[in-house]
Amino acid sequence: MTDERHQGGKFWIGFFVGGFIGAVIIFLLGTKEGKKVKKQLEEQGKDLLEDFEEKKEDLLDELGEKKRVLEQKGKELLDRGETLKEEAVEKAREVKEQVVEGASGKLESALVDIEKMQEQGAKATASLRKRIFKNLPKK
Numbered sequence: 318m319t320d321e322r323h324q325g326g327k328f329w330i331g332f333f334v335g336g337f338i339g340a341v342i343i344f345l346l347g348t349k350e351g352k353k354v355k356k357q358l359e360e361q362g363k364d365l366l367e368d369f370e371e372k373k374e375d376l377l378d379e380l381g382e383k384k385r386v387l388e389q390k391g392k393e394l395l396d397r398g399e400t401l402k403e404e405a406v407e408k409a410r411e412v413k414e415q416v417v418e419g420a421s422g423k424l425e426s427a428l429v430d431i432e433k434m435q436e437q438g439a440k441a442t443a444s445l446r447k448r449i450f451k452n453l454p455k456k
């Protein structure tokens with residue numbers, strides 16, 4: 318029984334909604350007042366559509382400008398990154414050259430010291446030979 322009541326309630330709701338919609342359509346299409354209201358609604362709809370189009374164009378222009386700004390900033394950042402990379406590579410080359418020159422200088426100095434020690438060793442050996450072997454008979 319409750320199902321019949323609910324279905325009956327739906328019928329009446331549909332009936333009244335349909336009647337209301339029909340009355341609105343008759344008013345808009347069948348009377349002078351309705352035609353004026355219809356025309357006003359059409360004009361307001363067109364105005365809203367035009368406003369929407371204008372706002373859409375403004376937003377697209379604004380987005381395009383922001384895109385260009387971001388692209389420019391991105392390009393500047395890439396250029397700056399490239400410059401920093403080149404500076405770092407150049408600095409690394411300079412440091413490498415300094416290290417190589419420093420190591421070469423120290424190696425050269427060490428070799429000179431070794432040669433001096435060899436000369437001193439040769440002199441000491443010659444002096445020692447003279448002292449030790451001076452009393453030996455020569456053949």
